[in-house]
Amino acid sequence: MALLQIAEPGMSTEPHQHRLAVGIDLGTTNSLVATVRNSIAVCLADDTGRAMLPSIVRYRADGSVDVGLAAAKAQATDPKNTIVSVKRFMGRGLKDVAHVETMPYDFEDSPGMVRLRTIQGVKSPVEVSAEILRALRERAEASLGGTLTGAVITVPAYFDEAQRQATKDAARLAGLEVLRLLNEPTAAAVAYGLDNAAEGVYAVYDLGGGTFDLSILKLTRGVFEVLSTNGDAALGGDDFDHRLFCWMLDQAAIDPPSSEDGRRLQIKAREAKELLTSCEEAPIHVKLGSGEVVDLVVTRDQFAEMTRHLVQKTLGPVRKALRDAGLAPEDIKGVVMVGGATRMPHIQRAVAEYFGQEPLTNLDPDKVVALGAAMQANALVGNRAADEDDWLLLDVIPLSLGLETMGGLVEKVVPRNATLPIARAQEFTTFKDGQTAMAFHVVQGERELVADCRSLARFELRGIPPMVAGAARIRVTFQVDADGLLSVSAREMSSGVEASVLVKPSYGLSDDEIAGMLKAGVERAEDDMLARALREQQVEADRVIEATEQALASDGHLLDAGERAQIDAAIDTLRKLRDGKDHRALKTGIETLARETDEFAARRMDNSIRAALAGQKIDEIQV
């Protein structure tokens, strides 16, 4: 009944326990999937040997979908249905997206998130991203020979709640179990830190295709503690291409180009940028739809000059992150460069100048994030052998969370750069006599005015017993989990009236929408989705049974005979369901076992804390 897994030399001594887990770098320009094999993280390549999957999705008239290179080839001929850099639209409204005027898409502005009209109907950025993730999942399952237990998906550290939630929804839609959303610079730090046994304070400068992050991390004996993070979720290599593209239009006096010509010129701009990394100048030769030919040469200096303001723009977040960490540039031991865009020589120069040292470029800046994510995925599913590296990530929330108060001002509840998970409560009161309801508006951002922050959700607490103004005590609690995702609850303290909200509906997709998309997927999919659902639940059941049995083996003494019998019975029931065909009954069985073990889990955790405290006591005596 256990998953069959061929044991390879050097693999874990208990191959039947090896679970298939991957790290996915869902990038603006390229995406990758990686896994840990024989204790080494490797990127998984497609059948032509390519690891990088261009993050491009094409919806075709016949109802099929191309992802990656096949889609990339149609960029110039079918721009409207070929979506590039979709990450820029995740969790964003039309007004938030830069350069829409030069984009060939047919946008539909809908509340919360922009959508795209394609030949296959209106698509949300979540659905487009799910196509990329699905392609990577299929690649991984084919390469590893089994259903994945789970995946770590990376997101820019500076992604806000809406963008994180959208990413998680896309993964769900692609049939992935998300073990964790991991910040890209943190993933890179793990890969770098473990490879180099690094200790001290490091900065990770991560300039991707469409996002910029700067994280400051303290590495001490296997603990990766993020001290601060800052960035710009709408600044990346794409913007450098765009500058060059505008320069080309200007030089060739084209105004405005057709959608097709626009794409051709954009592709050439990117190629020229990449060429300038190794050459002093790059020729640009484009044949337009009209037959007219654009013939230009751009030099490295010209390119550096026209994009200098973009390089400068990355230094603002660098300064802020250092200030938040209470550090100066000279306190940084090393600067790790991440993202293909950091190959540009003038960026490396600017970073070297700011920090007064040459940045570290010994890891492939395109792959380091996926590799770090794979290492973390491997650890999260419990594959890590006892003698292997042991590490812990302590990450932070990038942007403050707050509530709207009188006069459109923001009252901050969770400050930025707080270590996750975190819970913070704030008390409010009624301002009118007999007031029985109170409305809350949850926002994210650093500015004082609600209008300048991102609106996340609105909810109401009703049923407050009528009292004089100022007498009610309403406690609002924000809980942010390890993925950086928020849930909010409100409670009137004297009556116990409660309201809670998963911060989701006002921008993201509702559960109904996701269900609808999944259903549409079933109708389209060739393989049997029911069989897949059953397989997924079986993997989950195996995992839960194994975890519970391990817990019983090591801590069974924390239970009395009656409690033990109840848990054993729940395991037996789940075993029987596991060999059946009903995935819904199986899911219920898994939930029942989880409920039955609630108290046991709490006792185990308390016991573990006691052991830690006892350890501290021993240290004290020894000192």
Next chain:
Amino acid sequence: MSIDLKQDFFGLFGLPRAFAIDEAKLDQAWHELQARVHPDRHAHLSDAEKRASMQWATRVNEGYRTLRKPLPRAQYLLELAGVDAGLETNTAMSPAFLMEQMEWREAVEEARQAGDVDALESLHVRLRTHSKEVMAGLGHALDDKADFDAAADTVRRLMFIEKLQHEIDDALEALET
């Protein structure tokens, strides 16, 4: 195994209940506790274990936040001693202190209006030094004399200073964006 898990944060981190703190030891204890309770350590376990892990990890982080910085640590010590510092309401500060605060505030406002980043940066540094001076008295009041009224007064002053510090940070932030 009879260790009380409901104990205060000092106990949780294995530290004596005092304002003067061994920061290295606090950091180490924090790492040690998180290594056991962090959600990443329980991601492959049952939902019940994940819930328990999340609750504990949240509590451990709250404890760390409370003890790491001097001001929240002092506030927490006052709370444990049952002293209500009346932080939000009690504004009976000495006129000299209030005057000083007004001068600081005017300087910040002037620099903000002028968009003078350098001036704001230098105010930030000066205020930090000033804050350390005020803070020095706190350890004496709390640890040596157990004079909680004096400590509460100092805590209130430090809250004014911290608020001002935040205003400078916000002004800098606004100028840079």
